[in-house]
Amino acid sequence: MGLEILWLLVLAAAAGLAIAAPGLRGHRPDVWWCLIGYPVTVLRAMATWRRLTTTTGLAVPRRPARLLVGSVVLKGDPLRPVPPRMRLPLLRQGGLETTVRMHPGQVPADFAQYAEALAHAWRMFAVRVVAEGRGSVRLVALAWDPLASPRVPKVTQYEPLRAVVGRREDGAVWAIDLHVVPHWLVVGATRSGKSTLIAALVKQLAPQRLALFGIDLKGGMELSLFEVRLSELAPDRSSAARLLARLVAEAEARMALCRAAGVRAVKDLPKHLRRPPIVLIVDEVAELYLMASRDDKAEVAEISTNLLRIAQLGAALDVHLVIAGQRVGSDLGPGVTALRAQLGGRVCHRVSDPGTAEMALGDLSKEALTAAQQITMAQQGVAVVIGEDGQWIRARSIHVAPEEAQRVARKYAEFTPVWREEEGTYR
Numbered sequence: 001m002g003l004e005i006l007w008l009l010v011l012a013a014a015a016g017l018a019i020a021a022p023g024l025r026g027h028r029p030d031v032w033w034c035l036i037g038y039p040v041t042v043l044r045a046m047a048t049w050r051r052l053t054t055t056t057g058l059a060v061p062r063r064p065a066r067l068l069v070g071s072v073v074l075k076g077d078p079l080r081p082v083p084p085r086m087r088l089p090l091l092r093q094g095g096l097e098t099t100v101r102m103h104p105g106q107v108p109a110d111f112a113q114y115a116e117a118l119a120h121a122w123r124m125f126a127v128r129v130v131a132e133g134r135g136s137v138r139l140v141a142l143a144w145d146p147l148a149s150p151r152v153p154k155v156t157q158y159e160p161l162r163a164v165v166g167r168r169e170d171g172a173v174w175a176i177d178l179h180v181v182p183h184w185l186v187v188g189a190t191r192s193g194k195s196t197l198i199a200a201l202v203k204q205l206a207p208q209r210l211a212l213f214g215i216d217l218k219g220g221m222e223l224s225l226f227e228v229r230l231s232e233l234a235p236d237r238s239s240a241a242r243l244l245a246r247l248v249a250e251a252e253a254r255m256a257l258c259r260a261a262g263v264r265a266v267k268d269l270p271k272h273l274r275r276p277p278i279v280l281i282v283d284e285v286a287e288l289y290l291m292a293s294r295d296d297k298a299e300v301a302e303i304s305t306n307l308l309r310i311a312q313l314g315a316a317l318d319v320h321l322v323i324a325g326q327r328v329g330s331d332l333g334p335g336v337t338a339l340r341a342q343l344g345g346r347v348c349h350r351v352s353d354p355g356t357a358e359m360a361l362g363d364l365s366k367e368a369l370t371a372a373q374q375i376t377m378a379q380q381g382v383a384v385v386i387g388e389d390g391q392w393i394r395a396r397s398i399h400v401a402p403e404e405a406q407r408v409a410r411k412y413a414e415f416t417p418v419w420r421e422e423e424g425t426y427r
């Protein structure tokens with residue numbers, strides 16, 4: 001009797017869940033995922049694993065495709081190939097994750113190419129393949145796009161040279177930390193979210209004791225919003241050339257200071273000799289490299305050399321670059337490719353030409369490149385990011401309205417270091 005009541009209760013609970021499921025999914029997706037989505041997906045993953053790995057070739061036959069029987073060679077597809085062993089998927093926020101032991105001869109890239117097939121088979125938004133130790137891969141499946149409406153905590157305490165600019169797909173905050181990765185490349189087609197990201201960056205850097213510089217070859221339209229907090233803004237190529245020459249001179253002066261004090265970085269200098277960190281933001285970098293006439297050639301060469309010098313010397317001297325552009329292909333010349341090698345941090349929004357995505361991510365990760373090419377027009381602010389750990393991840397910037405960034409820049413205008421002729425530096 002007791003057992004029958006228990007069964008009735010279980011059936012009633014299951015029926016209740018089935019009825020409540022659609023509403024729950026709409027209003028409380030996290031609760032829906034824990035109670036219904038996760039267990040159903042685990043069952044689905046276990047049920048489809050053999051068929052999926054067989055179809056994709058990830059399951060391998062126990063016996064070779066050719067067999068010697070007496071003096072006759074038998075050829076054919078061996079029956080029941082063995083799937084790689086998958087652990088029971090564990091629940092995680094808005095998704096699940098599991099570890100798969102690879103067969104000898106397999107590498108994580110073999111699984112990565114079927115990430116989309118896995119996502120379809122499991123009815124998930126996306127599946128990411130993460131290399132984990134030797135011999136196994138981690139499959140992280142997301143039930144929905146965590147970047148659709150990311151929530152970002154309010155930052156009240158600033159770590160030097162670190163800016164919280166958005167939310168990552170794994171739930172962590174997305175921070176651009178210039179101490180860890182000194183220089184960044186930010187690419188994206190028009191209306192993809194570059195300026196919004198720069199506004200989020202400036203909003204976080206403005207309250208810190210550092211010098212911000214801008215080169216904005218859209219005639220200063222984008223960065224002029226923050227002009228009061230910029231130590232200098234170059235709105236055209238000639239003024240950009242002068243600014244870069246000055247920053248190279250500043251970097252060299254810092255180098256001389258470090259040498260004289262016997263230290264290897266500006267941060268190790270005695271306090272009275274220390275100079276404020278410099279962050280140079282370049283918007284529309286392609287304009288720096290375009291040559292309309294032969295006269296431009298010398299200027300472009302000088303700019304290219306100086307940018308490269310800053311990138312090479314900058315990290316220890318506390319001079320940082322954030323280079324942004326719509327189109328940053330190798331067709332702009334060898335200077336851009338050489339500069340790219342120095343820009344360890346990469347942010348790739350939706351791009352309209354494959355050359356730019358290739359420039360931003362191609363040298364680091366082919367999977368990241370594929371992920372960037374899947375960002376749609378509707379996903380403004382979404383980007384593929386490669387930062388401190390060298391791994392790629394999707395992230396979305398905080399939507400900072402231009403007026404908001406302008407307000408913060410005004411508020412902290414007094415922090416703007418200015419050029420001191422007598423000292424020959426910005427203070």
Ligand SMILES: Nc1ncnc2c1ncn2[C@@H]1O[C@H](COP(=O)(O)OP(=O)(O)OP(=O)(O)O)[C@@H](O)[C@H]1O
Pocket residue numbers: 188189190191192193194195196197326380381382396397398399
């Ligand atoms: N993180 C975000 N979240 C929500 N919406 C965003 C986000 N980033 C950008 N947008 C939307 O996309 C629009 C275009 O963004 P933004 O101006 O930053 O693009 P852009 O790449 O700088 O374009 P352009 O090169 O033409 O200046 C913004 O007006 C905003 O409405």
